[in-house]
Amino acid sequence: MITAHLPSGYLLAKLTRTPRLLMPFAILGAVLPDFDMFWFHLVDNRAFHHHKYWVHVPGFWLPVAVFTLAFLYLFIRPRLKFPVMQAAYLFFAAILLHLILDSFTGSIMWLWPFDHTLYELVKVSAQYDNWVWSFILHWTFSAEVMIWFTAIYLYFKPLPESSSDAI
C-alpha cells in the first residue's frame, strides 16, 4: 500500500468509535512503519527491501506490544486519568492494520524469526520503468482509492457520536 495508510488509521478510529482525543494514536500507528523510508533512502541507499526493517516485521511488534501493554497497565494506567490503555490498543491495532494492508501487494515477513520469506497476496509485476506507476495502474490500487473515498466520506458525514466521544 502506497498512499492509504493515513486514511486507514482515520477509518480505524472512526469505525471503532474512538474518542477524537485518541485519533492521533491511530494515525501515528497507521503511518509509523513507513518512517523506515528515511533510513531506506538516506542511509541504506535502497540496498534492502524496506519491509525487511524491524518496523515492518510482525515478529518484532508482538513482543513490543505485549511488553508495552503490560507496562502501561501495571505502572501508568493507575496514575493517569488519560485513557492510556485505549490509546495503546489503538496504536498497536493501527500498526497491525498497516502490516495487513502492506501484505496485499507490498509483502511482509509474517513468519519471522522462523522464516524470512516476504509474503504478499497479489504480486504486482514491473509493467513500467517507474515502480510507482506499476502500482498505481494495477487493479489493486482501487483498494487504496476506496479507503481514501470512505475516509473522506466519513470525515464530511460523520457517524453518530457515542457518549464516549465527549472525552
Ligand SMILES: [Zn+2]
Ligand atoms: Zn509499509
